[in-house]
Amino acid sequence: MDDRKERIYVKVYDHQTEQLASKPMVELMKEMIAAQMPISFEREALKAQAIIVRTFLVRQVKSLGGSGCSQYEDADFCTGGHCGDWISKESLMTLWGSDFHINWTKLEEVVKETGDQIITMNNKPIEPRYHITCGGATENSENVKGNKILYLRKVLCSYCNNSPYWKQTVEMTIEEIEEKLKIKMSETSSIEGPWIQGMVENVERDEDGRIIEMKISGTTFKGTDLVALLGLDSTRFGWKPISFKFEIGGKGDGLGLCQYGANAMAREGKDAEEILNYYFTGVSIKEFEKRSINMPLSGKIIVLDPGHGGDNSEDNEGPTGVREKDVNLAISSSLAEILRKAGAEVYETRTEDVYVSLGKRAALANKIRPNFFLSIHQNAFANPNISGSEVYHYRGDRDGETLGNLILKELAQSLGTAERGVKIADFYLLREVRTTALQIEVAFITNPEEEQKLQDQVSRKDAAEAIGKALIKYYSYE
Structure with missing residues (x-):
C-alpha cells in the first residue's frame, strides 16, 4: 500500500466526547468492518x-472530494449512526476479550x-449499499430509493439460504398493529367480517346478515354446515383476527451486497472482486x-495526437x-499546456x-502506455449544414465511452456545438493503440x-x- 495513502486522515465527530478528532482512515475502516459484518465470516x-467501507469513506472524506457528514459541517464521519455502523476499538476489546x-x-x-480498491462506475465511487440477507433476490433501487441506479439491480441469490434470517416469523396482536400503524380496525360484529385472501373469501349473506x-382456505361451506361443524349457535356471525403471524424472508432493504x-460465495472459493461484481451490476473495482x-x-x-500534418496530410479543408x-495542432498545443499545468505528463x-x-x-503510444491517447480532429461532410461534435472509441472501451461523454458535454457548453454522440469505430489508431484511445x-x-x-x-x-x-472531471470523485 502507498505510504502516502496510509496518512489519509478522516475528521471524526465523536458523540461521547462531543469533539472533532482526526483518525487514520485504515483504523476507522477496521472499526467499521467489525461493526458491519461478523468477524467469523470468510x-x-x-x-x-472492506472495499465497500473504503468506497463509502472516499465518498465521505472532503479531502478526497467527498461530501462530508450530513449532520456535522466540519466532520467527514460521525460516530452517532448517521454515517453508518461503527464500533470503537476499545469496545471491541471488551466484546472480543481474549480473541481481540x-x-x-x-x-x-x-x-x-484490498490495497486501495473501491467500487466504481464511470470512474466514480458508487453508493456501496449492503444488507444482511436478501432472502432469495436482491432489490432494484427504484423500489427502495424511488430512482433507478444502474449498479443496484435485482440479482437472484440462493447463497444466503443458510442464513438465520432466511425465513423468520413474527407474531403481533391486533392491538400492537393498531398502535404501530396508528390505525383503528373495525369492531367485531355478528353481520360482518373481513375477507382475508387465501383464508376467508367469497362471503355471501342474506338480507338479514346470515351466512x-x-x-375458507379454498373450500366453500354453507352457513348451516359451518354452524354444525364449528359448534356455533347461529349463521348470523362475524369474525375478527386477534393476531397476525408475519412470515419474513431476509433482513434489510435488499440493495447491493447480501x-x-x-x-457463502467465499466458502465456494469466490474472491472479493467476484462477489462484488455479482451483487453490483456493471461496476469496476479500481x-x-x-x-x-x-x-x-x-x-x-x-x-x-494532432491529426494529419505536413504535405502528405490528406486533411479536411x-x-x-x-x-x-x-486547427488540430493549435488545439493540441493549448491542451498540452493546460494538462501540464494540471500535473499530467x-x-x-x-x-x-x-x-x-x-x-x-x-x-x-504503445511505448509510453499512457492513461489516455487523444487524437484531435475536425469533421467534414459534403452537406455544409451538418454540424456538431463527435467522439469515437474502440468497441468495449468503457473508460473511453465515459470520457467521451464528458468531452462532448464540455465542448457543447464551451463552443455551442451539438452533441452528435459517442460512437464505436474501428479506426486504425483506436484499434492499434493498446490503451484507451479516443x-x-x-x-x-x-x-x-x-x-x-x-x-x-x-x-x-x-x-x-x-x-x-x-x-x-473524469479523475474527480466529486
Whole structure:
C-alpha cells in the first residue's frame, strides 16, 4: 500500500466526547468492518466489506472530494449512526476479550490485502449499499430509493439460504398493529367480517346478515354446515383476527451486497472482486487516488495526437480554406499546456506541421502506455449544414465511452456545438493503440459557422480547455 495513502486522515465527530478528532482512515475502516459484518465470516467476504467501507469513506472524506457528514459541517464521519455502523476499538476489546488480538489482526490483513480498491462506475465511487440477507433476490433501487441506479439491480441469490434470517416469523396482536400503524380496525360484529385472501373469501349473506355460504382456505361451506361443524349457535356471525403471524424472508432493504450470500460465495472459493461484481451490476473495482486540488492530473500520462500534418496530410479543408491540420495542432498545443499545468505528463505525436505516419503514432503510444491517447480532429461532410461534435472509441472501451461523454458535454457548453454522440469505430489508431484511445471530432470544418469558430484563436483555446476540464472531471470523485 502507498505510504502516502496510509496518512489519509478522516475528521471524526465523536458523540461521547462531543469533539472533532482526526483518525487514520485504515483504523476507522477496521472499526467499521467489525461493526458491519461478523468477524467469523470468510476472509474474502470481509475483504468485500472492506472495499465497500473504503468506497463509502472516499465518498465521505472532503479531502478526497467527498461530501462530508450530513449532520456535522466540519466532520467527514460521525460516530452517532448517521454515517453508518461503527464500533470503537476499545469496545471491541471488551466484546472480543481474549480473541481481540486474533480478530483485530484479521481485520488488519483484510484491509491491507484490498490495497486501495473501491467500487466504481464511470470512474466514480458508487453508493456501496449492503444488507444482511436478501432472502432469495436482491432489490432494484427504484423500489427502495424511488430512482433507478444502474449498479443496484435485482440479482437472484440462493447463497444466503443458510442464513438465520432466511425465513423468520413474527407474531403481533391486533392491538400492537393498531398502535404501530396508528390505525383503528373495525369492531367485531355478528353481520360482518373481513375477507382475508387465501383464508376467508367469497362471503355471501342474506338480507338479514346470515351466512349463506363462504370460502375458507379454498373450500366453500354453507352457513348451516359451518354452524354444525364449528359448534356455533347461529349463521348470523362475524369474525375478527386477534393476531397476525408475519412470515419474513431476509433482513434489510435488499440493495447491493447480501452479506450472508457473500460469505457463502467465499466458502465456494469466490474472491472479493467476484462477489462484488455479482451483487453490483456493471461496476469496476479500481484503486482510488488522493489528488492535489492544484494538480488534479498529477501522475497521469496523456498522449496528444494532432491529426494529419505536413504535405502528405490528406486533411479536411473549410469553405474559406481553413486547414484541419492547423486547427488540430493549435488545439493540441493549448491542451498540452493546460494538462501540464494540471500535473499530467504529456507527450505529443507532433508539435509542428510535419507528417507522422499512423504506425509511428501508435508505436509512440504503445511505448509510453499512457492513461489516455487523444487524437484531435475536425469533421467534414459534403452537406455544409451538418454540424456538431463527435467522439469515437474502440468497441468495449468503457473508460473511453465515459470520457467521451464528458468531452462532448464540455465542448457543447464551451463552443455551442451539438452533441452528435459517442460512437464505436474501428479506426486504425483506436484499434492499434493498446490503451484507451479516443478520436475527438471537435467540429465540422465544412460547416461555415463552425469553420469560423475554428479559425478563431479564442475558440481553439476554448476547445482545448473543454477537453482539459473533461479529463479533470473524469479523475474527480466529486
